[in-house]
Amino acid sequence: MDSNDAVQHEETPDTHGAYPRLSDQQIEVLSVCGEQRKVRAGEVLFMEGQPCSHFFVVLSGKVAIVEGYGVDQRVVHVHGPRSFLGEMGLLEGQTAFFTGVVTEDGTILAVPVSELRGLLASEPALGDLILRAYLMRRSELVGRGAGFRIVGSEFSPDTCRLLQFAARNRLPHHWIDLEKDRQAEALLNRLGIAPSETPVVILGGDKVLRNPDSAELANALGLRRPAPEADTRDLLVIGAGPAGLAAAVYAASEGLQTTVVDDEATGGQAATSSRIENYLGFPAGISGAELAERAVVQASRFGAEINVPAGAVGLERRDGHYVVRFDDGASAASRTVVLATGARYRRLDAPGIEALEGLGVHYAATIWEARRCRADPVAVVGGGNSAGQAALFLARQSLPVYLLVRGGDLGADMSRYLVDRIERHPRINVLLHTEVREVNGTNWVEFVIVEDNRTGERRTLPVRALFVFIGAVPCTSWLAGVVALDSRGFVLTGQDALPACDEDEWGHLDRIPMALETNHPGLFAVGDVRSGSIKRVASAIGEGAMAVRLLHQRLREVGATVPR
16 A cells, blocks of 8 residues: 555544644744745655654645554644644654655745744743643643654563663553464564564664664664763753752753753652642642652753763863763763752662562662553552652552551651542552561562561552652762762752862962752752752752852852853
8 A cells, every 4th residue: 555545534623722723923932943845645754763853834735644654654633724733742853753745735834943942932922832732732642642662571670671761751652462462473573573672663664773762762763872071062051850950950051051961861759759739820630740740841942952862971170170080982072060860769678678679679660660550559658748649640540549648647757638539539559667677479470578666567459559658868979989878878068068178279360159059060960869968859940049149159260251
């Protein structure tokens, strides 16, 4: 069958604002930076798995968005006149997850993406329309399981790792379960891949990555960009959680050349939260992943460069600047650095748990983990807000949910509104004074043994998943011996860092460290990684914004040109 025949489709109606029509005035604004082109049916505007350099507006004719073009293809949407193509990945420099095929002769307007970014900042109404539609499209695509394919067994830790990476970075993807999906065997046979070679990632038709690590997959999808050391930037933010993204937004909006890196995904620990309900301005709550995605868009809109994954492994002073080394051997230089590496949930120490991490043992409760639990019973360990939100989120489909709390008061470390909901929820069983003593299962969690820490009585809970939220460990092992840390490994700032300051570094400045500054001038720490910080999203964002105000002073000290 001819490829063009296979994508004939009636125009899809507007869906909840994800596919709006542009006005004559908006098209006129875009036309200043673009060019009109005649197109014919069958012409491919952009290809799945390849970068797209232009933003397209359909002036006349029709364009289909096709998944798996040429191989088991499926039409995702058809754009008619006044529609614009693309989704969030276009602005973030990612490769296309779909193919754009002209299905009816017409005219399109092609605007270089580099020009589009400028328009988003200078034309707020147009920018809001495009960004809102792109956010909704990305959410829709992720929700329906569209995008690149991951083929592998649910019992494979590497399959779980790839699925988690895709989910944490909010990438459109579809999992083909080696054991349960009927199309898995046929697909592998057609590609000449043995089951023993899985997991594999299939991009752009038949491009196959065999068990790629996170960096390889990120490179293939366009998530990573080179950060040459020779290009000394104004600010390098290490960590893309709420604090780091806030610093990026405020710095980039003030004209500072800003780069953000993270070793796993944007959003940090907050992105693993199913719901944040006590953040100002969101009375209905917002998921951590959605908050992170909006922040990334905002930072990118102001010109910040975001690289994921890029794990920092070393930091040194060189010629008055800071040079950060990364796990892939690359390095980047900057006049100032903001440390926003945050903290990770502590691993639970119980026999059998290590072998089942990723196979039913989770340290996050997002849609991806919830889908894997289906309606099976689960257990949540912890007494803080994250554990409470996870229990409520999982209770939507799992029956029952056991909330295991070491202490005797659920309200000791948890917000009152969560306590009230949990105590009233018919599917949540709260077990106080309870600790996990053993985790069992062959290829997956099958049951856990818990103990009452007052009586020593043990019982077995038949659960298929265990979610752990028990305290935080700062991500500062790579900073030991370089930056002053407290006894728990958190970064000291302000007057707390003063005893560790070197006279050679500070003597000529005639000042002490500023509020968020470490024992090195121009090196700041914000959010959960900072000693004495309040572990809340709102305070982390506030510290990120405050750090930008302070680092302007440092830039003036080193003679850097500070934008107004």
